[in-house]
Amino acid sequence: MAGRGYSIFDTAIGRCGIAWGELGVVGVQLPELREIETRKRLFQHYPDAREMRPPEEIAVAIEGIAATLRGGDGDLAGVTLDMAGIPAFNERVYETVRSIPRGETRTYDEVAGGLRASGAVYSVAQSLGRNPFMIIVPCHRVLEAGNYPDRISPSGGSISKRRLLSIEGAQPTTSKTLLPVARPRPQA
Structure with a gap:
């Protein structure tokens, strides 16, 4: 090239x-x-x-x-991204988000936790708001906790997160945590 x-x-x-x-x-x-x-x-x-x-x-x-x-399982795992000029934190966020399976969602908090940066929810949201690699880095699979915004990054054009998730067959409640979650212990 x-x-x-x-x-x-x-x-x-x-x-x-x-x-x-x-x-x-x-x-x-x-x-x-x-x-x-x-x-x-x-x-x-x-x-x-x-x-x-x-x-x-x-x-x-x-x-x-x-x-x-079109709702298929497009293989984007091997697509090489040019990260020149992308801050190191954003690179880590994009790598993590690329690992979210089709049809599933995460919260910004779960992504931050997966990066071992639990206080960085705002930074994760900012990073995804600047995502230049739409679909390849599926930022539409990351939602606010308890809320379902329809916003997408500036590269998102006129398409909403809701529409992209619908194409993938995902529901906003299908979040799976990136890290194990402590389960409540049964009362004795």
Whole structure:
């Protein structure tokens, strides 16, 4: 791969975009209401990227994203992300969130606990709000405890968390903790 490129591609929820560089995917843009807005958003984030045919490894990522967005089990585990410029804490958050299985959710608190940073709920939320790797890093699977916001990061386009979770067959109550939870002892 030489330089940065981007491509617009069809999915079951609309035309998405993906941008890449020599080290892997640099960003994914979910569809805006119109394709021109999706392109505009990609250009805002990656002004040095040029539209081109995706190389093989990016085509595999596109196939995985498209499969995921039609309710299939798109394999995105092997997609290489270009983390240049991403803070180390955010990298750890993204790694943890990538391990959340399709159809399950976690809370921000559970993700923070999984990082052994239990006081970092706000930082986890901020990190996911800046997630440039939509679907590959499935931030839609992370919810606020006791609340079900429909917000998604700026790369989320016009698509809501609720819609993405529905496509995956997840319910907001299917949270599984990342760490073992102490069970109450039966009364003697």
